[in-house]
Amino acid sequence: MTGAAAGLVDRVRGVQLSGLATVAMLVVAVAVNSALQPNFWDSYALTSNFATFVPLVAIAVGQTIVVLSGGLDLSLGAQVTLASVVAVQVVDGSLDRFPLAVAAALGVGLACGALNGLVVALLRLQPIVATFATSFVFSGLALVVLPTPGGSVPFEITTAYRDSVLGVPVALLLIVALALVWLVLRRHRVLRHVYAVGGDADAAYASLVPVARTRVWAYVLGGLFAALSALAILANTGSGDPFVGNELTLASVAAVVIGGTALAGGRGGAGGSVLGAIVLALVTNIIFFADVPTDYRQLVNGAVIILALALAGIPALQKRRPSA
Amino acid sequence: MSTPVVDTPRRGLTAWRPGPVALAGTVAVALVIAGEIVSPGFAGYGQLVNLMRVAAFLGVIAIGQTIVIIAGGGGVDLSVGKVATFSAIIGSRVMAGDDANIVPAVALALLVAAAIGLVNGLGVTLLRIPPFVMTLGMIGVVQGLILAYTGGQAEGRAAPALTSLVNGRVILDLPGLLFLWLLLGLLAVWLLRRTTFGWSLFAVGANRTAAELTGVRVNRTLILAYVLSATFAGLAGILLLGYTESVFLDLADQYMLPSVAAVVIGGTLLAGGIGGYAGTAVGAIVLTVLQGLLTTLDIGGAWRTVVNGVVLLVLLSLYGRQRRLRS
Numbered sequence: 001m002t003g004a005a006a007g008l009v010d011r012v013r014g015v016q017l018s019g020l021a022t023v024a025m026l027v028v029a030v031a032v033n034s035a036l037q038p039n040f041w042d043s044y045a046l047t048s049n050f051a052t053f054v055p056l057v058a059i060a061v062g063q064t065i066v067v068l069s070g071g072l073d074l075s076l077g078a079q080v081t082l083a084s085v086v087a088v089q090v091v092d093g094s095l096d097r098f099p100l101a102v103a104a105a106l107g108v109g110l111a112c113g114a115l116n117g118l119v120v121a122l123l124r125l126q127p128i129v130a131t132f133a134t135s136f137v138f139s140g141l142a143l144v145v146l147p148t149p150g151g152s153v154p155f156e157i158t159t160a161y162r163d164s165v166l167g168v169p170v171a172l173l174l175i176v177a178l179a180l181v182w183l184v185l186r187r188h189r190v191l192r193h194v195y196a197v198g199g200d201a202d203a204a205y206a207s208l209v210p211v212a213r214t215r216v217w218a219y220v221l222g223g224l225f226a227a228l229s230a231l232a233i234l235a236n237t238g239s240g241d242p243f244v245g246n247e248l249t250l251a252s253v254a255a256v257v258i259g260g261t262a263l264a265g266g267r268g269g270a271g272g273s274v275l276g277a278i279v280l281a282l283v284t285n286i287i288f289f290a291d292v293p294t295d296y297r298q299l300v301n302g303a304v305i306i307l308a309l310a311l312a313g314i315p316a317l318q319k320r321r322p323s324a
Numbered sequence: 325m326s327t328p329v330v331d332t333p334r335r336g337l338t339a340w341r342p343g344p345v346a347l348a349g350t351v352a353v354a355l356v357i358a359g360e361i362v363s364p365g366f367a368g369y370g371q372l373v374n375l376m377r378v379a380a381f382l383g384v385i386a387i388g389q390t391i392v393i394i395a396g397g398g399g400v401d402l403s404v405g406k407v408a409t410f411s412a413i414i415g416s417r418v419m420a421g422d423d424a425n426i427v428p429a430v431a432l433a434l435l436v437a438a439a440i441g442l443v444n445g446l447g448v449t450l451l452r453i454p455p456f457v458m459t460l461g462m463i464g465v466v467q468g469l470i471l472a473y474t475g476g477q478a479e480g481r482a483a484p485a486l487t488s489l490v491n492g493r494v495i496l497d498l499p500g501l502l503f504l505w506l507l508l509g510l511l512a513v514w515l516l517r518r519t520t521f522g523w524s525l526f527a528v529g530a531n532r533t534a535a536e537l538t539g540v541r542v543n544r545t546l547i548l549a550y551v552l553s554a555t556f557a558g559l560a561g562i563l564l565l566g567y568t569e570s571v572f573l574d575l576a577d578q579y580m581l582p583s584v585a586a587v588v589i590g591g592t593l594l595a596g597g598i599g600g601y602a603g604t605a606v607g608a609i610v611l612t613v614l615q616g617l618l619t620t621l622d623i624g625g626a627w628r629t630v631v632n633g634v635v636l637l638v639l640l641s642l643y644g645r646q647r648r649l650r651s
Contacts, residue, residue, distance in 0.1 A: 136633030143626030299468025
C-alpha cells in the first residue's frame with residue numbers, strides 16, 4: 001500500500017515537474033525569439049505569429065485526447081489535409097458557403113475519427129499501426145479531392161482571422177477558445193473515462209467503464225480537433241494544399257510530449273500541449289530569424305523535435321528501471 | 325502500448341487456416357492470374373521478371389523491417405525509405421560514375437545508414453521513445469540531412485560496374501539484381517535462424533522480461549536490430565541507384581509503407597517474437613504484383629495510396645489483432 005502511495009506521489013510530482021519544465025521552455029523560447037525578431041512584440045508580428053500557432057495548437061489538443069486514452073493517432077495530419085481540401089472545395093471562394101464548409105470539415109473529422117476508433121476499439125488493432133494505415137487512406141483521398149494545390153477561401157475569412165479585437169489578435173482568442181473547449185470537455189464524463197482507460201484499461205473495464213466506446217470517442221474528438229486545425233490552416237493560407245498536414249502529425253506528438261502528457265496514456269492534459277505547440281512553433285520562428293541557412297532549416301527543426309521527444313525519456317533514464 | 329504481448333495460439337482457427345507464407349503465395353499467384361485475365365500479357369515471362377525486379381528493392385528494404393518488427397515492443401522502422409534515399413544520394417555523389425570509387429562510396433553510404441540506425445536504436449532503448457515516433461521523427465532529420473548535403477540538387481552518377489551488376493542479365497535472362505536479392509535473403513534467414521543475435525532477437529520479441537532474466541542483452545540486441553535495419557535500407561538504396569543510375573531527392577521514400585505491409589503479409593507478428601524473412605519476401609512480391617495490377621487497371625497514384633492503406637488495414641485485422649479485455 002505504501003508502495004502504491006509513494007508511486008502516486010512520484011507520479012504527481014512528475015506531472016508538476018514537467019509542467020514547470022514546459023513553462024520554462026516557453027519562457028526561454030519567447031526570450032530567444034524576441035531577442036532575434038526585433039519587432040516580436042509589435043501587434044502585427046504578434047498577430048501573424050498567433051495566426052500560425054492555431055493549427056498546431058488545435059491538432060495538439062486532439063492528439064492529447066487520443067494519447068490520454070492510451071492510443072496514438074498517426075493519421076491526424078492526414079485528417080487535417082483531407083478536412084482542409086474538402087472544406088476548400090465546398091467553400092469555393094464564397095462566403096455564403098462557409099458554414100457549409102465548416103460543417104463539411106467537421107464531418108470529415110468525425111468520419112475519420114470514427115473509422116480510427118472503430119478500427120482500434122472493435123477490430124482491436126494496435127493504435128499506432130492502425131492509424132498509420134488509415135493515414136494513407138486519408139492522404140490518398142485528399143489527393144483525389146484536390147490533386148494539386150488550389151481553391152480559394154473568401155477574403156472576409158482570411159481578413160477576420162488576422163484581425164484583432166480590442167488589440168487582442170483573433171488567433172489568440174481562438175487559442176483561448178480551444179483551451180476553454182478542453183476545460184469543458186475535461187469536466188465531462190467522456191474525458192474522465194478517457195483518463196481511466198488510458199491509465200489502466202483492465203481496471204477501467206472491471207469498473208464498468210465502457211472501454212471500447214470511450215476509445216472511439218477519443219479518436220472522434222481527435223478527428224474533430226483535426227478539422228478545426230484544418231479550418232485554421234485554410235483561414236491562414238487562403239487556399240488548399242493536398243500535402244499541408246504531412247508535417248503536423250509528428251509535431252502534434254512532440255507538442256504533447258513537451259506539454260508533459262505521458263505517451264503511455266492516462267496522465268497529463270491539453271493545457272500543457274497548448275504550451276508545447278506554441279514552443280514548437282516558436283522554435284520554427286527562431287530557426288528562421290536566427291539566419292540558419294535554408295538548406296539546414298529542416299535538419300535543425302527535425303533535430304529539435306527528436307530532442308523534444310527525448311525529453312519524455314529523461315525521467316526514465318534517471319530511474320533506470322529494467323527496460324520496458 | 326509497449327508491453328510485449330504474447331499471442332496465445334488460437335485453437336480451432338489455426339487448425340484449418342493455412343500458414344501465412346502459403347496464404348501470401350496463393351494470393352500472389354491469384355493476383356497474377358487476375359492480371360492475366362484483365363490484361364493479357366500481364367503474366368508473360370518478361371513482365372514477371374520485371375515485377376520481380378521491382379519487388380527486389382522492396383524485399384531488401386523489408387529485411388531490416390522484418391528484423392526490427394520481430395524485436396517486438398512496437399518495434400518498427402519508418403525511416404527505411406528515407407535512409408535508402410539518402411544512401412543512394414551519398415553513393416551517387418561519391419561514385420560520380422567512376423568504378424574506382426565504388427568501394428568508398430558504398431562504404432560511406434552504409435556507414436551513414438548504420439549511424440542513423442544507431443541513433444534510432446539509442447532513442448528507442450535508452451530514451452524509450454516509442455519506435456514509431458522515433459523513426460517518424462528520424463524521417464524529418466534525414467530529410468534535413470539530405471537537404472543540407474545536397475543543397476536541394478542531387479548530383480553524381482552510378483558507377484558502370486554497379487549498374488551492370490544490378491541490371492546485367494546473368495542466366496535465363498534474369499537480371500543480377502534477383503541473384504543479389506536471393507543472396508541477401510539467404511543472409512537474412514541465416515542471421516535470424518542460425519546466429520546468437522537471431523535467437524536473442526526472437527527471445528526479446530517474444531517476452532522482453534523473460535529474455536532479460538535469462539541473460540539476453542536486450543538493449544544491445546535492439547540497438548543492433550535498428551542498425552541492421554538502416555544498413556539493409558542503405559544497401560537497397562545502393563541497389564536502387566544501380567538500377568536508376570542517377571538519383572532524385574525522394575528516390576526510395578515510397579517504400580516506407582510497403583516495407584511494413586510486406587512484413588505483415590509474410591506473417592511476422594507486429595507484436596514481435598514470431599515470423600521470418602521467407603514470408604516477408606513473398607509479401608514483397610504480393611505487394612508488387614498488386615501495384616502492377618493497379619497500374620494495369622489504370623488506377624491513379626492517389627487511389628493506389630488509398631488501396632495500399634486499406635490492404636494494410638485488412639491484413640492487420642487478419643493477423644494483428646490484440647487480445648480481448650474480457651479474456
